[in-house]
Amino acid sequence: MTTKYIFVTGGVVSSLGKGITASSIGKLLQSRGLQVTMLKCDPYINVDPGTMNPFQHGEVFVTEDGAETDLDLGHYERFLNKEMHHFNNFTAGKVYETVIARERRGDFLGTTVQVIPHITDEIKNRFRAAAKGADIAIIEIGGTVGDIESLPFMEAARQIGLEAGRENSLNVHVT
Amino acid sequence: MQKLREIGIAPDVLVCRSEKPVDANMKAKLSMFCSVPKESVIEAPDVDSIYEVPMVFHKQGLDDQIMMLLRLRTQSKDLDSWNEVVRRLKAPKREIVVALAGKYTDYKDAYKSVNEALVHGGIANEAKVKIRFLDTTDPKIHEQLDGVHGILVPGGFGDRGIEGKIRVAQLAREKKIPYFGLCLGLQIAVIEFSRNVLKLSGAHSTEFDQKSRYPVIDLLPEQKSVKDKGATMRLGTYECTLKKGSLSHKAYGTLNISERHRHRFEVNNKFRKLLEDAGLSIAGLHAPKNLVEIVELKDHPWFVACQFHPEFKSRPEAPHPLFRDFVSACVERAENHVRNPIHA
Numbered sequence: 001m002t003t004k005y006i007f008v009t010g011g012v013v014s015s016l017g018k019g020i021t022a023s024s025i026g027k028l029l030q031s032r033g034l035q036v037t038m039l040k041c042d043p044y045i046n047v048d049p050g051t052m053n054p055f056q057h058g059e060v061f062v063t064e065d066g067a068e069t070d071l072d073l074g075h076y077e078r079f080l081n082k083e084m085h086h087f088n089n090f091t092a093g094k095v096y097e098t099v100i101a102r103e104r105r106g107d108f109l110g111t112t113v114q115v116i117p118h119i120t121d122e123i124k125n126r127f128r129a130a131a132k133g134a135d136i137a138i139i140e141i142g143g144t145v146g147d148i149e150s151l152p153f154m155e156a157a158r159q160i161g162l163e164a165g166r167e168n169s170l171n172v173h174v175t
Numbered sequence: 176m177q178k179l180r181e182i183g184i185a186p187d188v189l190v191c192r193s194e195k196p197v198d199a200n201m202k203a204k205l206s207m208f209c210s211v212p213k214e215s216v217i218e219a220p221d222v223d224s225i226y227e228v229p230m231v232f233h234k235q236g237l238d239d240q241i242m243m244l245l246r247l248r249t250q251s252k253d254l255d256s257w258n259e260v261v262r263r264l265k266a267p268k269r270e271i272v273v274a275l276a277g278k279y280t281d282y283k284d285a286y287k288s289v290n291e292a293l294v295h296g297g298i299a300n301e302a303k304v305k306i307r308f309l310d311t312t313d314p315k316i317h318e319q320l321d322g323v324h325g326i327l328v329p330g331g332f333g334d335r336g337i338e339g340k341i342r343v344a345q346l347a348r349e350k351k352i353p354y355f356g357l358c359l360g361l362q363i364a365v366i367e368f369s370r371n372v373l374k375l376s377g378a379h380s381t382e383f384d385q386k387s388r389y390p391v392i393d394l395l396p397e398q399k400s401v402k403d404k405g406a407t408m409r410l411g412t413y414e415c416t417l418k419k420g421s422l423s424h425k426a427y428g429t430l431n432i433s434e435r436h437r438h439r440f441e442v443n444n445k446f447r448k449l450l451e452d453a454g455l456s457i458a459g460l461h462a463p464k465n466l467v468e469i470v471e472l473k474d475h476p477w478f479v480a481c482q483f484h485p486e487f488k489s490r491p492e493a494p495h496p497l498f499r500d501f502v503s504a505c506v507e508r509a510e511n512h513v514r515n516p517i518h519a
Contacts, residue, residue, distance in 0.1 A: 001516060004245045004247070006241070006245075007184075009179065009186075010186070011179070012192070017190075017192045017219060020228050021190050021219060021228070022259075023228075024228040024229040024231075024232050025232065025237070025238075025241065027229040027254075028203045028229050028232060028233055028237065028238040028241075028254075029238065029241065029242075031229075031238075031251075031252055031253050031254045031257070032238065032242065032247075032249045032251060032252060033249045033250075033251040034247070034249060034332070047405060047406075048405065048406060050404075050405055050406055051404050051405050054282075054284075054285040055282050055285060058282075058284035058285060058287060058288060059284060059287045059288055060437070061287075061288060061487065062410060062411065062435045062436070062437045062484060062487055063411070063435075063449070063487075064411060064412050064435065065411055065412070066410035066411020066412070066435075067410075067411075068406060068410065068437070071287045071288075074287055074288045074291070074487070075225075077487075077490065078291060078489075078490050078491060079491075081492050081493065083297055087328045090505065106260065106314050119353050126268075130330070135247075138462050145178045145182070146178040151256075152386075154179075154184060155182065157184065158182060158183045158184050161184070167244075167245060167246045168245065170187045170188065170241060170244055170245055171179075171184050171185065171186045171188070172186065172187065172188040172189075172190060173176070173179060173186035173188070173189055173190070174190045174192065174219070175189065175190070175191055175192065
């Protein structure tokens with residue numbers, strides 16, 4: 001079965017129930033016998049939340065494979081009763097780090113490296129990598145719609161939706 | 176909504192967080208203005224427990240709606256074990272109070288997994304676990320412990336409130352209150368034991384006092400050359416061997432476990448023999464590198480402190496054994512009406 005994507009976005013104050021909404025949808029679809037995986041993208045520039053103040057950002061959740069991740073991954077594991085990995089959470093900082101390292105290696109053969117398509121392509125690659133092997137990939141986009149930082153993630157979500165087709169992609173907006 | 180459309184994304188499902196119920200009228204209005212079918216406007220009211228949310232959505236047909244939109248068809252629908260979790264949560268037979276000696280008392284998300292793991296421990300014992308956040312900078316911290324059935328010291332960094340946490344660990348040891356230390360909570364227990372049982376005055380962690388005469392907690396050897404702060408701690412899963420007959424062995428029911436870690440500091444092996452001889456049991460060890468993973472106290476109802484973070488592996492459908500047994504020890508204390516006021 002081709003993987004189907006569910007994107008979860010938020011319209012009001014950050015994280016107000018978005019993680020729980022995404023996890024609950026995951027739980028319901030899992031109960032239907034589907035293989036569900038979850039992904040959280042965080043639009044900030046920190047490479048991971050490991051160095052961030054828990055007072056502002058909440059707990060740092062540590063995965064089995066030793067990644068320091070967003071606390072929503074804790075909800076995913078608890079609701080789905082399933083282990084998450086380092087690829088189930090990434091930040092804008094991580095995406096930029098990868099793209100810039102590739103640019104330094106010369107991978108882009110002299111082209112101008114831009115948000116569209118280079119950053120958005122890297123985001124799409126990470127969506128696909130995390131979704132691999134699952135029936136359903138639920139992708140929660142951190143922050144709120146309209147934030148400058150989240151724009152490349154929204155654009156990547158829109159493109160994936162278009163490529164996957166109507167029946168294979170769904171947008172859930174929490175407001 | 177407008178901004179979402181600007182980006183070119185049309186929502187298929189609208190989930191509305193609301194303190195007040197969203198009635199049919201409101202749903203119709205939202206449906207019209209957001210151009211989402213009525214069946215796909217889903218209400219997400221405030222609930223007592225986050226674990227009720229899947230059922231709240233299910234009752235509104237959200238899963239059927241998603242299955243239809245994604246052209247999915249499966250027969251099975253199995254939420255039995257989840258429903259049992261919610262049932263137990265909603266009908267606790269008893270209530271206990273756990274004191275949490277942390278640093279970020281005003282922002283509960285800072286200890287999300289610990290809070291949830293305590294809830295899971297409650298599910299296993301059919302108990303409601305009330306958490307009392309302690310102000311560890313309060314010199315009269317013992318007064319905050321009145322009526323608590325257990326004490327938990329979670330992981331943390333920075334030296335604010337450290338002396339308060341050490342005091343709390345001492346009270347737990349002396350007054351036989353169930354104690355559960357996680358990461359820093361283990362280090363606190365070791366410092367307290369060294370100072371007050373071994374009489375090593377000034378014993379400390381080199382994280383907080385680099386010149387301590389008795390550095391009972393010290394940087395992991397592999398950490399000594401680490402300069403960068405990002406992703407450089409001892410992170411992720413490591414194995415641990417338990418001591419036969421220990422509280423931890425009893426909890427896990429096996430001698431070989433693996434747990435998740437996130438730390439730079441560790442029990443200083445130079446003091447291990449001293450600690451053990453004085454009655455602090457080393458109940459868990461990471462044998463390949465000879466690192467202390469768990470300490471326990473004998474002659475105490477339940478005193479377990481671990482260097483790892485068991486909270487990350489606890490699930491509502493599979494409560495973590497240490498959280499289960501800690502809550503069970505708290506329940507026992509509550510039911511025996513042990514309610515001695517705690518004096519300094």
